[in-house]
Amino acid sequence: MNKDDLIFNSKHIWHPYDSIKNPLPCYPIISAKGIYLTLNNGKKLIDGMSSWWATIHGYNHPRLNQALKNQINRVSHIMFGGIIHPPAISLCKKLISMTHKKLQYVFLADSGSVAIEIAMKMALQYWAKEDSEKKNFLTIKSGYHGDTFSAMSISDPKNSIHRLYRKYLPLHLFAESPKSKFGEKWKKGDIDSFENLIKKNFKKIAAVILEPIVQGAGGMKFYHSKYLKKVKLLCKNYKIPLILDEIATGFGRTGKLFAYEHSKIFPDILCLGKAITGGTLTLSAVLTTKKISEKISNNYPGYLMHGPTFMANPLACAVASENLSILKENIWKKQVSKIYRILSKYLFPIRNHYMVHDIRILGAIAVVECKKEINIKKIQYFFVKNGVWIRPFKKLIYIMPAYIIDKKSLKKIIELIIQSLNYKKFFI
Structure with missing residues:
Protein backbone atom coordinates (compact mmCIF):
# COMPACT_ATOMS: atom_id res chain seq x y z
CA MET A 1 0.00 0.00 0.00
CA ASN A 2 1.28 3.42 -0.94
CA LYS A 3 0.25 6.94 0.11
CA ASP A 4 -2.39 7.14 -2.66
CA ASP A 5 -3.99 3.91 -1.38
CA LEU A 6 -4.28 5.35 2.12
CA ILE A 7 -5.80 8.57 0.79
CA PHE A 8 -8.29 6.51 -1.24
CA ASN A 9 -9.18 4.55 1.89
CA SER A 10 -9.80 7.68 3.95
CA LYS A 11 -12.04 9.14 1.25
CA HIS A 12 -14.01 6.12 0.04
CA ILE A 13 -13.99 3.14 2.46
CA TRP A 14 -16.20 2.74 5.52
CA HIS A 15 -14.70 1.27 8.71
CA PRO A 16 -16.52 -0.06 11.79
CA TYR A 17 -18.27 2.61 13.85
CA ASP A 18 -16.37 5.40 12.13
CA SER A 19 -17.05 8.57 10.20
CA ILE A 20 -16.55 8.82 6.44
CA LYS A 21 -16.09 12.59 6.78
CA ASN A 22 -13.60 12.66 9.66
CA PRO A 23 -12.36 9.08 10.11
CA LEU A 24 -9.89 7.80 12.67
CA PRO A 25 -6.44 6.95 11.26
CA CYS A 26 -6.09 3.51 9.68
CA TYR A 27 -2.83 1.61 10.00
CA PRO A 28 -1.85 -0.37 6.86
CA ILE A 29 -1.27 -4.06 7.62
CA ILE A 30 0.27 -6.11 4.82
CA SER A 31 0.75 -9.45 6.61
CA ALA A 32 0.35 -11.23 9.93
CA LYS A 33 1.94 -14.25 11.57
CA GLY A 34 1.57 -15.66 15.07
CA ILE A 35 0.90 -12.74 17.41
CA TYR A 36 2.41 -10.12 15.07
CA LEU A 37 0.86 -7.72 12.57
CA THR A 38 3.25 -6.24 9.99
CA LEU A 39 2.79 -2.66 8.82
CA ASN A 40 3.66 -1.61 5.26
CA ASN A 41 6.90 -0.04 6.56
CA GLY A 42 8.01 -3.38 8.02
CA LYS A 43 7.25 -2.49 11.65
CA LYS A 44 5.72 -5.32 13.68
CA LEU A 45 2.91 -4.88 16.21
CA ILE A 46 2.02 -7.33 18.97
CA ASP A 47 -1.70 -7.94 18.56
CA GLY A 48 -3.57 -7.60 21.84
CA MET A 49 -7.02 -7.95 20.26
CA SER A 50 -6.83 -11.25 18.35
CA SER A 51 -8.93 -9.49 15.72
CA TRP A 52 -11.91 -8.98 18.04
CA TRP A 53 -11.74 -12.34 19.85
CA ALA A 54 -11.23 -14.48 16.74
CA THR A 55 -7.58 -15.48 16.07
CA ILE A 56 -7.16 -17.59 19.19
CA HIS A 57 -4.22 -19.60 17.80
CA GLY A 58 -2.55 -16.62 16.11
CA TYR A 59 -2.32 -15.63 12.46
CA ASN A 60 -1.16 -17.86 9.61
CA HIS A 61 -1.44 -21.03 11.67
CA PRO A 62 0.04 -23.84 9.53
CA ARG A 63 -2.69 -26.38 10.30
CA LEU A 64 -5.49 -23.93 9.59
CA GLU A 329 -5.95 -31.27 22.19
CA ASN A 330 -6.56 -29.09 25.26
CA ILE A 331 -3.34 -27.06 25.04
CA TRP A 332 -5.55 -23.95 25.24
CA LYS A 333 -6.29 -24.65 28.92
CA LYS A 334 -2.67 -24.17 29.97
CA GLN A 335 -2.28 -21.21 27.62
CA VAL A 336 -5.32 -19.37 28.95
CA SER A 337 -4.38 -20.16 32.55
CA LYS A 338 -0.89 -18.70 31.97
CA ILE A 339 -2.35 -15.55 30.40
CA TYR A 340 -4.69 -15.12 33.37
CA ARG A 341 -1.83 -15.40 35.88
CA ILE A 342 0.28 -12.82 34.04
CA LEU A 343 -2.61 -10.40 33.62
CA SER A 344 -3.52 -10.72 37.30
CA LYS A 345 0.05 -10.28 38.54
CA TYR A 346 0.71 -7.05 36.66
CA LEU A 347 -2.71 -5.39 36.27
CA PHE A 348 -4.43 -5.87 39.63
CA PRO A 349 -1.73 -3.81 41.45
CA ILE A 350 -2.74 -0.68 39.49
CA ARG A 351 -6.33 -0.68 40.77
CA ASN A 352 -5.58 2.42 42.85
CA HIS A 353 -4.13 4.42 39.96
CA TYR A 354 -5.77 7.84 39.81
CA MET A 355 -7.08 7.19 36.28
CA VAL A 356 -8.41 3.65 36.95
CA HIS A 357 -12.03 3.02 37.90
CA ASP A 358 -11.85 -0.79 37.79
CA ILE A 359 -9.72 -3.74 36.66
CA ARG A 360 -11.50 -6.86 35.41
CA ILE A 361 -9.75 -10.09 34.42
CA LEU A 362 -11.23 -13.45 33.44
CA GLY A 363 -9.45 -16.17 31.50
CA ALA A 364 -7.65 -14.49 28.59
CA ILE A 365 -9.58 -11.21 28.87
CA ALA A 366 -8.45 -8.07 30.68
CA VAL A 367 -10.29 -4.77 31.02
CA VAL A 368 -8.97 -1.50 32.41
CA GLU A 369 -11.96 0.76 32.93
CA CYS A 370 -10.79 4.36 33.13
CA LYS A 371 -12.42 7.25 34.96
CA LYS A 372 -12.49 9.38 31.83
CA GLU A 373 -13.37 8.90 28.16
CA ILE A 374 -10.37 7.85 26.06
CA ASN A 375 -9.01 9.84 23.12
CA ILE A 376 -8.83 6.86 20.76
CA LYS A 377 -6.80 8.62 18.08
CA LYS A 378 -4.03 9.72 20.43
CA ILE A 379 -3.80 6.62 22.59
CA GLN A 380 -3.81 4.26 19.62
CA TYR A 381 -0.99 6.20 17.97
CA PHE A 382 0.98 5.76 21.22
CA PHE A 383 0.38 2.01 21.23
CA VAL A 384 1.30 1.59 17.55
CA LYS A 385 4.40 3.76 17.90
CA ASN A 386 5.54 1.43 20.68
CA GLY A 387 4.81 -1.80 18.80
CA VAL A 388 1.42 -2.88 20.13
CA TRP A 389 -2.07 -3.12 18.62
CA ILE A 390 -4.93 -2.29 21.02
CA ARG A 391 -8.32 -0.83 20.07
CA PRO A 392 -9.93 0.87 23.12
CA PHE A 393 -13.48 2.22 23.17
CA LYS A 394 -15.29 4.70 25.40
CA LYS A 395 -13.58 4.42 28.83
CA LEU A 396 -12.23 0.91 28.27
CA ILE A 397 -8.74 -0.28 27.43
CA TYR A 398 -9.27 -4.00 26.94
CA ILE A 399 -7.27 -6.90 25.53
CA MET A 400 -7.95 -10.48 24.53
CA PRO A 401 -4.68 -11.78 23.05
CA ALA A 402 -4.19 -14.98 21.09
CA TYR A 403 -3.71 -17.99 23.37
CA ILE A 404 -0.20 -18.52 21.97
CA ILE A 405 1.15 -15.18 23.24
CA ASP A 406 4.42 -15.42 25.17
CA LYS A 407 5.06 -13.84 28.57
CA LYS A 408 7.46 -11.19 27.28
CA SER A 409 5.02 -9.94 24.65
CA LEU A 410 2.08 -9.93 27.05
CA LYS A 411 4.13 -8.01 29.62
CA LYS A 412 4.97 -5.43 26.97
CA ILE A 413 1.27 -4.91 26.24
CA ILE A 414 0.54 -4.54 29.95
CA GLU A 415 3.44 -2.13 30.52
CA LEU A 416 2.25 0.11 27.68
CA ILE A 417 -1.29 0.13 29.05
CA ILE A 418 0.04 1.19 32.44
CA GLN A 419 2.24 3.88 30.84
CA SER A 420 -0.70 5.24 28.84
CA LEU A 421 -2.64 5.91 32.04
CA ASN A 422 -0.08 8.53 33.03
CA TYR A 423 -0.70 10.76 30.01
CA LYS A 424 -3.56 13.19 30.51
CA LYS A 425 -3.63 13.95 26.80
CA PHE A 426 -4.99 10.44 26.17
CA PHE A 427 -8.22 11.22 28.04
CA ILE A 428 -11.06 13.60 27.33
Whole structure:
Protein backbone atom coordinates (compact mmCIF):
# COMPACT_ATOMS: atom_id res chain seq x y z
CA MET A 1 0.00 0.00 0.00
CA ASN A 2 1.28 3.42 -0.94
CA LYS A 3 0.25 6.94 0.11
CA ASP A 4 -2.39 7.14 -2.66
CA ASP A 5 -3.99 3.91 -1.38
CA LEU A 6 -4.28 5.35 2.12
CA ILE A 7 -5.80 8.57 0.79
CA PHE A 8 -8.29 6.51 -1.24
CA ASN A 9 -9.18 4.55 1.89
CA SER A 10 -9.80 7.68 3.95
CA LYS A 11 -12.04 9.14 1.25
CA HIS A 12 -14.01 6.12 0.04
CA ILE A 13 -13.99 3.14 2.46
CA TRP A 14 -16.20 2.74 5.52
CA HIS A 15 -14.70 1.27 8.71
CA PRO A 16 -16.52 -0.06 11.79
CA TYR A 17 -18.27 2.61 13.85
CA ASP A 18 -16.37 5.40 12.13
CA SER A 19 -17.05 8.57 10.20
CA ILE A 20 -16.55 8.82 6.44
CA LYS A 21 -16.09 12.59 6.78
CA ASN A 22 -13.60 12.66 9.66
CA PRO A 23 -12.36 9.08 10.11
CA LEU A 24 -9.89 7.80 12.67
CA PRO A 25 -6.44 6.95 11.26
CA CYS A 26 -6.09 3.51 9.68
CA TYR A 27 -2.83 1.61 10.00
CA PRO A 28 -1.85 -0.37 6.86
CA ILE A 29 -1.27 -4.06 7.62
CA ILE A 30 0.27 -6.11 4.82
CA SER A 31 0.75 -9.45 6.61
CA ALA A 32 0.35 -11.23 9.93
CA LYS A 33 1.94 -14.25 11.57
CA GLY A 34 1.57 -15.66 15.07
CA ILE A 35 0.90 -12.74 17.41
CA TYR A 36 2.41 -10.12 15.07
CA LEU A 37 0.86 -7.72 12.57
CA THR A 38 3.25 -6.24 9.99
CA LEU A 39 2.79 -2.66 8.82
CA ASN A 40 3.66 -1.61 5.26
CA ASN A 41 6.90 -0.04 6.56
CA GLY A 42 8.01 -3.38 8.02
CA LYS A 43 7.25 -2.49 11.65
CA LYS A 44 5.72 -5.32 13.68
CA LEU A 45 2.91 -4.88 16.21
CA ILE A 46 2.02 -7.33 18.97
CA ASP A 47 -1.70 -7.94 18.56
CA GLY A 48 -3.57 -7.60 21.84
CA MET A 49 -7.02 -7.95 20.26
CA SER A 50 -6.83 -11.25 18.35
CA SER A 51 -8.93 -9.49 15.72
CA TRP A 52 -11.91 -8.98 18.04
CA TRP A 53 -11.74 -12.34 19.85
CA ALA A 54 -11.23 -14.48 16.74
CA THR A 55 -7.58 -15.48 16.07
CA ILE A 56 -7.16 -17.59 19.19
CA HIS A 57 -4.22 -19.60 17.80
CA GLY A 58 -2.55 -16.62 16.11
CA TYR A 59 -2.32 -15.63 12.46
CA ASN A 60 -1.16 -17.86 9.61
CA HIS A 61 -1.44 -21.03 11.67
CA PRO A 62 0.04 -23.84 9.53
CA ARG A 63 -2.69 -26.38 10.30
CA LEU A 64 -5.49 -23.93 9.59
CA ASN A 65 -3.79 -22.79 6.39
CA GLN A 66 -3.36 -26.38 5.23
CA ALA A 67 -7.03 -27.14 5.91
CA LEU A 68 -7.96 -24.21 3.67
CA LYS A 69 -5.57 -25.30 0.92
CA ASN A 70 -6.83 -28.87 1.01
CA GLN A 71 -10.45 -27.78 0.75
CA ILE A 72 -10.06 -25.09 -1.90
CA ASN A 73 -8.74 -27.72 -4.29
CA ARG A 74 -12.01 -29.64 -3.85
CA VAL A 75 -14.74 -26.98 -3.65
CA SER A 76 -14.61 -23.51 -2.08
CA HIS A 77 -18.37 -22.97 -2.03
CA ILE A 78 -21.53 -24.77 -2.92
CA MET A 79 -25.16 -24.15 -1.99
CA PHE A 80 -26.36 -26.05 1.09
CA GLY A 81 -29.93 -26.51 -0.13
CA GLY A 82 -30.32 -30.20 -0.94
CA ILE A 83 -26.54 -30.74 -0.72
CA ILE A 84 -24.27 -32.01 2.06
CA HIS A 85 -20.46 -32.09 2.09
CA PRO A 86 -17.75 -33.65 4.31
CA PRO A 87 -16.54 -30.42 6.00
CA ALA A 88 -20.05 -29.67 7.29
CA ILE A 89 -20.45 -33.24 8.61
CA SER A 90 -17.05 -33.10 10.32
CA LEU A 91 -17.67 -29.70 11.88
CA CYS A 92 -21.17 -30.51 13.15
CA LYS A 93 -20.00 -33.78 14.71
CA LYS A 94 -17.32 -31.89 16.63
CA LEU A 95 -19.65 -29.10 17.71
CA ILE A 96 -22.14 -31.64 19.07
CA SER A 97 -19.41 -33.56 20.87
CA MET A 98 -17.89 -30.42 22.45
CA THR A 99 -21.10 -28.78 23.69
CA HIS A 100 -23.73 -30.05 26.13
CA LYS A 101 -25.22 -33.45 25.31
CA LYS A 102 -28.71 -31.93 24.99
CA LEU A 103 -27.57 -29.74 22.06
CA GLN A 104 -27.98 -32.13 19.12
CA TYR A 105 -29.01 -30.00 16.12
CA VAL A 106 -26.83 -27.48 14.27
CA PHE A 107 -27.66 -24.59 11.95
CA LEU A 108 -24.57 -23.17 10.20
CA ALA A 109 -24.66 -19.50 9.21
CA ASP A 110 -22.15 -16.85 8.20
CA SER A 111 -21.78 -14.31 11.04
CA GLY A 112 -22.48 -13.75 14.70
CA SER A 113 -25.31 -11.28 14.15
CA VAL A 114 -27.01 -13.70 11.78
CA ALA A 115 -26.68 -16.46 14.40
CA ILE A 116 -28.62 -14.25 16.82
CA GLU A 117 -31.31 -13.62 14.21
CA ILE A 118 -31.62 -17.37 13.63
CA ALA A 119 -31.83 -18.12 17.37
CA MET A 120 -34.61 -15.56 17.76
CA LYS A 121 -36.45 -17.05 14.79
CA MET A 122 -36.13 -20.48 16.38
CA ALA A 123 -37.76 -19.19 19.57
CA LEU A 124 -40.59 -17.49 17.68
CA GLN A 125 -41.27 -20.55 15.50
CA TYR A 126 -41.12 -22.76 18.60
CA TRP A 127 -44.21 -20.96 19.91
CA ALA A 128 -45.90 -20.26 16.55
CA LYS A 129 -48.64 -22.87 16.79
CA GLU A 130 -49.10 -23.03 20.55
CA ASP A 131 -48.99 -19.40 21.65
CA SER A 132 -48.84 -16.58 19.13
CA GLU A 133 -48.74 -14.01 21.98
CA LYS A 134 -45.17 -14.95 22.79
CA LYS A 135 -43.39 -12.31 20.71
CA ASN A 136 -41.10 -10.60 23.23
CA PHE A 137 -37.60 -11.39 24.45
CA LEU A 138 -36.25 -10.86 27.94
CA THR A 139 -32.63 -9.87 28.37
CA ILE A 140 -30.42 -7.70 30.61
CA LYS A 141 -29.08 -4.20 30.25
CA SER A 142 -25.47 -3.57 29.13
CA GLY A 143 -25.70 -6.40 26.61
CA TYR A 144 -24.55 -6.48 23.01
CA HIS A 145 -25.65 -9.05 20.43
CA GLY A 146 -24.74 -7.60 17.05
CA ASP A 147 -25.67 -4.93 14.53
CA THR A 148 -28.51 -6.45 12.52
CA PHE A 149 -32.00 -5.26 13.44
CA SER A 150 -33.25 -8.03 15.71
CA ALA A 151 -29.84 -8.29 17.34
CA MET A 152 -29.89 -4.54 17.99
CA SER A 153 -33.37 -4.78 19.50
CA ILE A 154 -32.08 -6.99 22.34
CA SER A 155 -28.85 -5.02 22.89
CA ASP A 156 -28.70 -2.35 25.56
CA PRO A 157 -31.47 0.18 24.78
CA LYS A 158 -29.31 3.14 25.79
CA ASN A 159 -26.13 1.92 24.12
CA SER A 160 -24.79 4.75 21.97
CA ILE A 161 -24.10 2.32 19.10
CA HIS A 162 -27.77 1.46 18.69
CA ARG A 163 -29.92 4.14 20.28
CA LEU A 164 -30.18 5.91 16.90
CA TYR A 165 -32.43 3.04 15.75
CA ARG A 166 -34.61 2.61 18.83
CA LYS A 167 -37.77 4.01 17.24
CA TYR A 168 -37.49 1.50 14.38
CA LEU A 169 -36.96 -1.58 16.58
CA PRO A 170 -39.44 -3.81 18.41
CA LEU A 171 -39.58 -3.23 22.15
CA HIS A 172 -38.33 -6.01 24.39
CA LEU A 173 -37.86 -6.47 28.14
CA PHE A 174 -34.63 -5.40 29.85
CA ALA A 175 -33.77 -6.41 33.40
CA GLU A 176 -31.15 -4.50 35.34
CA SER A 177 -27.68 -5.85 34.61
CA PRO A 178 -26.14 -7.96 37.39
CA LYS A 179 -24.19 -6.10 40.07
CA SER A 180 -22.49 -9.16 41.56
CA LYS A 181 -19.08 -9.49 39.95
CA PHE A 182 -17.57 -12.77 38.82
CA GLY A 183 -15.56 -14.43 41.60
CA GLU A 184 -16.77 -12.00 44.26
CA LYS A 185 -19.52 -12.23 46.87
CA TRP A 186 -23.04 -12.87 45.57
CA LYS A 187 -25.36 -9.93 46.28
CA LYS A 188 -28.74 -11.07 47.52
CA GLY A 189 -31.48 -9.55 45.42
CA ASP A 190 -29.32 -9.25 42.29
CA ILE A 191 -31.77 -11.44 40.40
CA ASP A 192 -34.87 -9.52 41.61
CA SER A 193 -35.25 -7.28 38.55
CA PHE A 194 -35.02 -10.25 36.18
CA GLU A 195 -37.32 -12.39 38.32
CA ASN A 196 -39.96 -9.68 38.56
CA LEU A 197 -39.99 -9.20 34.78
CA ILE A 198 -40.27 -12.90 33.98
CA LYS A 199 -43.05 -13.38 36.56
CA LYS A 200 -45.02 -10.45 35.22
CA ASN A 201 -44.51 -11.12 31.51
CA PHE A 202 -43.97 -14.88 31.08
CA LYS A 203 -47.11 -15.23 28.93
CA LYS A 204 -45.63 -12.99 26.23
CA ILE A 205 -41.93 -13.97 26.45
CA ALA A 206 -40.72 -16.15 23.56
CA ALA A 207 -37.23 -16.61 25.03
CA VAL A 208 -34.60 -15.24 27.36
CA ILE A 209 -31.36 -14.22 25.69
CA LEU A 210 -28.11 -13.03 27.22
CA GLU A 211 -24.33 -13.26 27.07
CA PRO A 212 -23.16 -15.77 29.69
CA ILE A 213 -20.79 -14.36 32.37
CA VAL A 214 -19.11 -11.81 30.07
CA GLN A 215 -20.97 -8.86 28.58
CA GLY A 216 -18.85 -7.78 25.61
CA ALA A 217 -19.19 -4.55 23.66
CA GLY A 218 -21.94 -3.31 25.97
CA GLY A 219 -19.33 -2.57 28.64
CA MET A 220 -17.01 -5.57 29.11
CA LYS A 221 -18.58 -6.55 32.44
CA PHE A 222 -18.09 -9.94 34.12
CA TYR A 223 -20.98 -11.08 36.30
CA HIS A 224 -21.46 -13.76 38.97
CA SER A 225 -21.94 -17.37 37.86
CA LYS A 226 -24.82 -17.71 40.33
CA TYR A 227 -26.82 -15.13 38.36
CA LEU A 228 -26.79 -17.31 35.24
CA LYS A 229 -27.74 -20.36 37.29
CA LYS A 230 -30.76 -18.52 38.71
CA VAL A 231 -31.75 -17.32 35.22
CA LYS A 232 -31.70 -20.92 34.01
CA LEU A 233 -33.88 -22.04 36.92
CA LEU A 234 -36.44 -19.30 36.27
CA CYS A 235 -36.52 -20.22 32.56
CA LYS A 236 -37.12 -23.85 33.52
CA ASN A 237 -39.88 -22.94 35.99
CA TYR A 238 -41.71 -20.77 33.45
CA LYS A 239 -40.97 -23.13 30.51
CA ILE A 240 -39.23 -20.39 28.54
CA PRO A 241 -36.28 -21.27 26.25
CA LEU A 242 -32.88 -19.86 27.20
CA ILE A 243 -30.67 -18.55 24.37
CA LEU A 244 -27.01 -18.01 25.22
CA ASP A 245 -24.86 -15.77 23.03
CA GLU A 246 -21.36 -17.32 23.23
CA ILE A 247 -20.17 -15.67 20.03
CA ALA A 248 -17.41 -13.82 21.90
CA THR A 249 -16.87 -16.11 24.88
CA GLY A 250 -16.95 -19.53 23.22
CA PHE A 251 -13.92 -21.76 22.62
CA GLY A 252 -11.91 -21.15 25.78
CA ARG A 253 -11.72 -17.38 26.15
CA THR A 254 -13.07 -17.29 29.73
CA GLY A 255 -11.04 -20.26 30.99
CA LYS A 256 -13.84 -22.73 30.27
CA LEU A 257 -14.51 -24.08 26.78
CA PHE A 258 -17.89 -22.31 26.97
CA ALA A 259 -18.76 -19.63 29.50
CA TYR A 260 -22.02 -21.35 30.53
CA GLU A 261 -19.87 -24.08 32.10
CA HIS A 262 -18.93 -21.66 34.89
CA SER A 263 -22.55 -21.96 36.08
CA LYS A 264 -22.93 -25.68 35.37
CA ILE A 265 -26.00 -25.09 33.22
CA PHE A 266 -26.81 -25.44 29.53
CA PRO A 267 -28.90 -23.37 27.09
CA ASP A 268 -31.81 -24.45 24.93
CA ILE A 269 -30.24 -22.54 22.04
CA LEU A 270 -26.54 -21.73 21.76
CA CYS A 271 -24.98 -19.16 19.40
CA LEU A 272 -21.31 -19.53 18.40
CA GLY A 273 -19.06 -17.52 16.10
CA LYS A 274 -15.87 -15.39 16.05
CA ALA A 275 -13.21 -17.94 17.14
CA ILE A 276 -15.00 -20.88 15.51
CA THR A 277 -12.66 -20.76 12.48
CA GLY A 278 -9.63 -19.53 14.42
CA GLY A 279 -10.06 -16.12 12.83
CA THR A 280 -9.61 -17.25 9.23
CA LEU A 281 -13.10 -16.95 7.69
CA THR A 282 -16.51 -15.81 8.82
CA LEU A 283 -18.81 -18.55 10.13
CA SER A 284 -21.32 -19.03 12.92
CA ALA A 285 -23.34 -21.87 14.35
CA VAL A 286 -26.61 -22.17 16.25
CA LEU A 287 -27.12 -25.34 18.25
CA THR A 288 -30.37 -26.42 19.83
CA THR A 289 -32.16 -29.31 21.50
CA LYS A 290 -34.34 -32.08 20.17
CA LYS A 291 -37.37 -30.51 21.89
CA ILE A 292 -36.91 -27.14 20.17
CA SER A 293 -36.09 -28.67 16.78
CA GLU A 294 -39.01 -31.09 16.70
CA LYS A 295 -41.52 -28.49 17.79
CA ILE A 296 -40.37 -26.13 15.02
CA SER A 297 -40.74 -28.99 12.55
CA ASN A 298 -44.26 -29.76 13.80
CA ASN A 299 -45.38 -26.14 13.48
CA TYR A 300 -46.24 -24.35 10.24
CA PRO A 301 -44.51 -24.29 7.76
CA GLY A 302 -42.61 -27.33 9.03
CA TYR A 303 -39.09 -26.00 8.69
CA LEU A 304 -36.92 -23.15 9.97
CA MET A 305 -37.41 -20.07 7.81
CA HIS A 306 -33.80 -19.15 7.15
CA GLY A 307 -31.25 -20.09 4.49
CA PRO A 308 -28.16 -17.90 3.92
CA THR A 309 -26.44 -18.18 0.53
CA PHE A 310 -23.13 -18.95 2.19
CA MET A 311 -24.61 -21.26 4.80
CA ALA A 312 -22.14 -24.04 5.70
CA ASN A 313 -19.52 -22.69 3.30
CA PRO A 314 -17.14 -25.66 2.74
CA LEU A 315 -13.96 -23.59 3.14
CA ALA A 316 -15.16 -22.13 6.43
CA CYS A 317 -16.40 -25.51 7.67
CA ALA A 318 -13.10 -27.22 6.81
CA VAL A 319 -10.96 -24.69 8.66
CA ALA A 320 -13.41 -24.57 11.58
CA SER A 321 -13.23 -28.35 11.89
CA GLU A 322 -9.42 -28.22 12.04
CA ASN A 323 -9.63 -25.38 14.55
CA LEU A 324 -11.82 -27.51 16.81
CA SER A 325 -9.35 -30.38 16.44
CA ILE A 326 -6.63 -28.09 17.79
CA LEU A 327 -8.86 -27.08 20.70
CA LYS A 328 -9.66 -30.73 21.47
CA GLU A 329 -5.95 -31.27 22.19
CA ASN A 330 -6.56 -29.09 25.26
CA ILE A 331 -3.34 -27.06 25.04
CA TRP A 332 -5.55 -23.95 25.24
CA LYS A 333 -6.29 -24.65 28.92
CA LYS A 334 -2.67 -24.17 29.97
CA GLN A 335 -2.28 -21.21 27.62
CA VAL A 336 -5.32 -19.37 28.95
CA SER A 337 -4.38 -20.16 32.55
CA LYS A 338 -0.89 -18.70 31.97
CA ILE A 339 -2.35 -15.55 30.40
CA TYR A 340 -4.69 -15.12 33.37
CA ARG A 341 -1.83 -15.40 35.88
CA ILE A 342 0.28 -12.82 34.04
CA LEU A 343 -2.61 -10.40 33.62
CA SER A 344 -3.52 -10.72 37.30
CA LYS A 345 0.05 -10.28 38.54
CA TYR A 346 0.71 -7.05 36.66
CA LEU A 347 -2.71 -5.39 36.27
CA PHE A 348 -4.43 -5.87 39.63
CA PRO A 349 -1.73 -3.81 41.45
CA ILE A 350 -2.74 -0.68 39.49
CA ARG A 351 -6.33 -0.68 40.77
CA ASN A 352 -5.58 2.42 42.85
CA HIS A 353 -4.13 4.42 39.96
CA TYR A 354 -5.77 7.84 39.81
CA MET A 355 -7.08 7.19 36.28
CA VAL A 356 -8.41 3.65 36.95
CA HIS A 357 -12.03 3.02 37.90
CA ASP A 358 -11.85 -0.79 37.79
CA ILE A 359 -9.72 -3.74 36.66
CA ARG A 360 -11.50 -6.86 35.41
CA ILE A 361 -9.75 -10.09 34.42
CA LEU A 362 -11.23 -13.45 33.44
CA GLY A 363 -9.45 -16.17 31.50
CA ALA A 364 -7.65 -14.49 28.59
CA ILE A 365 -9.58 -11.21 28.87
CA ALA A 366 -8.45 -8.07 30.68
CA VAL A 367 -10.29 -4.77 31.02
CA VAL A 368 -8.97 -1.50 32.41
CA GLU A 369 -11.96 0.76 32.93
CA CYS A 370 -10.79 4.36 33.13
CA LYS A 371 -12.42 7.25 34.96
CA LYS A 372 -12.49 9.38 31.83
CA GLU A 373 -13.37 8.90 28.16
CA ILE A 374 -10.37 7.85 26.06
CA ASN A 375 -9.01 9.84 23.12
CA ILE A 376 -8.83 6.86 20.76
CA LYS A 377 -6.80 8.62 18.08
CA LYS A 378 -4.03 9.72 20.43
CA ILE A 379 -3.80 6.62 22.59
CA GLN A 380 -3.81 4.26 19.62
CA TYR A 381 -0.99 6.20 17.97
CA PHE A 382 0.98 5.76 21.22
CA PHE A 383 0.38 2.01 21.23
CA VAL A 384 1.30 1.59 17.55
CA LYS A 385 4.40 3.76 17.90
CA ASN A 386 5.54 1.43 20.68
CA GLY A 387 4.81 -1.80 18.80
CA VAL A 388 1.42 -2.88 20.13
CA TRP A 389 -2.07 -3.12 18.62
CA ILE A 390 -4.93 -2.29 21.02
CA ARG A 391 -8.32 -0.83 20.07
CA PRO A 392 -9.93 0.87 23.12
CA PHE A 393 -13.48 2.22 23.17
CA LYS A 394 -15.29 4.70 25.40
CA LYS A 395 -13.58 4.42 28.83
CA LEU A 396 -12.23 0.91 28.27
CA ILE A 397 -8.74 -0.28 27.43
CA TYR A 398 -9.27 -4.00 26.94
CA ILE A 399 -7.27 -6.90 25.53
CA MET A 400 -7.95 -10.48 24.53
CA PRO A 401 -4.68 -11.78 23.05
CA ALA A 402 -4.19 -14.98 21.09
CA TYR A 403 -3.71 -17.99 23.37
CA ILE A 404 -0.20 -18.52 21.97
CA ILE A 405 1.15 -15.18 23.24
CA ASP A 406 4.42 -15.42 25.17
CA LYS A 407 5.06 -13.84 28.57
CA LYS A 408 7.46 -11.19 27.28
CA SER A 409 5.02 -9.94 24.65
CA LEU A 410 2.08 -9.93 27.05
CA LYS A 411 4.13 -8.01 29.62
CA LYS A 412 4.97 -5.43 26.97
CA ILE A 413 1.27 -4.91 26.24
CA ILE A 414 0.54 -4.54 29.95
CA GLU A 415 3.44 -2.13 30.52
CA LEU A 416 2.25 0.11 27.68
CA ILE A 417 -1.29 0.13 29.05
CA ILE A 418 0.04 1.19 32.44
CA GLN A 419 2.24 3.88 30.84
CA SER A 420 -0.70 5.24 28.84
CA LEU A 421 -2.64 5.91 32.04
CA ASN A 422 -0.08 8.53 33.03
CA TYR A 423 -0.70 10.76 30.01
CA LYS A 424 -3.56 13.19 30.51
CA LYS A 425 -3.63 13.95 26.80
CA PHE A 426 -4.99 10.44 26.17
CA PHE A 427 -8.22 11.22 28.04
CA ILE A 428 -11.06 13.60 27.33
